[in-house]
Amino acid sequence: MEKRQASKFYPYFDVEEKSVIDKMTGFFNSVLFKQQPLLTEFLDPAQRDILRTIAGNDLFMQDFGGYQAAEKKRVYLTEDWTNFDLSDYGVTAFSINYPNKFEKLSHSAILGSLANSGIETETFGDIITDGNGQWQFFGKSELTDFFQKEITRIGRVKVKVEPVNFRNVIVPEDDSSETSIIVTSLRVDAILSGISNQSRSQIQNSISTNLVKLNWHGIKDSNIIVKVDDVLSLRHFGRCKVEDIRTTRKGKYKVVLRLWQTKKHKQRN
Numbered sequence: 021m022e023k024r025q026a027s028k029f030y031p032y033f034d035v036e037e038k039s040v041i042d043k044m045t046g047f048f049n050s051v052l053f054k055q056q057p058l059l060t061e062f063l064d065p066a067q068r069d070i071l072r073t074i075a076g077n078d079l080f081m082q083d084f085g086g087y088q089a090a091e092k093k094r095v096y097l098t099e100d101w102t103n104f105d106l107s108d109y110g111v112t113a114f115s116i117n118y119p120n121k122f123e124k125l126s127h128s129a130i131l132g133s134l135a136n137s138g139i140e141t142e143t144f145g146d147i148i149t150d151g152n153g154q155w156q157f158f159g160k161s162e163l164t165d166f167f168q169k170e171i172t173r174i175g176r177v178k179v180k181v182e183p184v185n186f187r188n189v190i191v192p193e194d195d196s197s198e199t200s201i202i203v204t205s206l207r208v209d210a211i212l213s214g215i216s217n218q219s220r221s222q223i224q225n226s227i228s229t230n231l232v233k234l235n236w237h238g239i240k241d242s243n244i245i246v247k248v249d250d251v252l253s254l255r256h257f258g259r260c261k262v263e264d265i266r267t268t269r270k271g272k273y274k275v276v277l278r279l280w281q282t283k284k285h286k287q288r289n
Contacts (some may be wrong), residue, residue, distance in 0.1 A: 021078050024048050029074055034238035036230065037070065044071040051079060051097050059110065061142035061160070062092040066236035071095065084109040085145045086158035087189050092145040094160075106186065111145065112161040113189050116171075117180040120153035125174055130155060133174045139163065151193030156184070200276045202268065208234060208252065209242040215277060216257050223254070231255040246275075258282050 026045040030038060044067065051058045063071065068083065075081055080101050085093035094109050096102070118125065130147050134157070145158035159167055164183055171181045201214035209223040212232065216223070224242045226232050232239060233253045234246075246252065246262055253259040258281035266274045 021052060023052060024074055029070070032073060033070060034240070036238055037066070040067055040070055041074070044074050047071065047097055048074050048079060051099060055099065057096055057098040057102065059108075060095045060097070061140070062094055062145040062158075063142075064092050064236065066233075068093065068095060069236060071097070084111055086111050086113050086186070087146075087148070087192070089192065090146050090158070092158075094145075110161040111158055112164055113184050113186055114157050114159060114164075114167055114181050115184045115188075116155040116157070116174070117182060118174075118177050123177045124153075125149075125155050125177060125179075129175045130157065133171060137166075137170050139166065148190060148192040150190040151195070154190050156190055196278050196280045198263070198276065199279050200274055203273050203275060206245050206247075206265065206273055206275070207242060208232065208239065208244045208246055211246050211260075211262075211275060212252060212254050214275070215260055215279065216254055226254060256282060 024045045026038075026042045029041050029045070033041060047058055047060060048071075060071075062085065063083075068081075072081060075097065080098045081095055082098070082102075082104060083093035083095045084104075084106060085091070094111055096104055096109070116125065116130065127147050127149070134144055134147075135141055143160050143163055147155065147157040149155045167181045168183075171179065173179060199215070201211070203210045203214045209220045209227065212218070212223045212226075213220045218226075220242075223232070227239060227242050230238055231254060234244060235251050236253075248262050248265055250262045251259060252262075258279060260277040260279045262275060263278055264276035266276075268274055
């Protein structure tokens with residue numbers, strides 16, 4: 021097994037992801053030279069994809085983010101397969117207690133409070149709600165005291181942060197919807213145009229200004245053909261996953277999508 025050179029992987033990803041590639045390459049080389057397992061901070065899907073590409077078949081990756089559908093996860097990078105316990109990942113679930121009969125919290129408000137508390141965003145994972153006023157988030161276990169002592173207000177709302185057992189993690193609200201569109205092309209710009217009701221030229225402009233991602237990575241080419249299981253996101257609109265593609269009798273495409281719209285866009289509609 022040889023040391024990885026970050027520059028080798030630059031052509032495979034967006035130019036803006038060079039710093040991530042450098043960091044993930046550093047993780048790989050650290051395991052290679054120290055010959056010890058490495059536990060990362062919370063990584064998003066794009067970061068994990070880059071790490072997976074760099075690791076190839078030379079290192080094992082195992083991850084955990086606190087619950088089954090977690091988007092941000094901590095990753096163990098090892099030379100040999102190891103059966104880790106959930107406690108080995110250093111992830112703790114935290115409940116945000118507040119007078120929810122009289123006050124309301126939001127994802128953006130919680131994220132803002134955590135991000136502005138003096139810690140890096142990589143030290144905490146997903147923020148989830150059951151849709152009925154209960155909110156939880158996941159963070160590094162070693163920061164338990166910090167979260168409890170420092171996160172006492174979210175906006176103007178007084179809160180109390182308490183660690184909870186994974187058995188008591190709430191079932192996250194599913195605010196997605198299934199929809200379908202008929203398009204003449206499976207290009208990225210055609211799919212996003214069909215789902216967002218924007219023109220293809222508008223979508224192409226969004227692509228050129230780094231507002232579009234395919235499978236969590238920025239793209240510059242609107243000609244890319246979309247396939248089943250691909251995830252597309254358009255900033256300020258939302259995200260969609262391609263669940264099925266069928267050809268109609270007239271030679272067009274019926275694309276079935278799972279759609280997550282931003283709160284602001286839903287309100288405008």
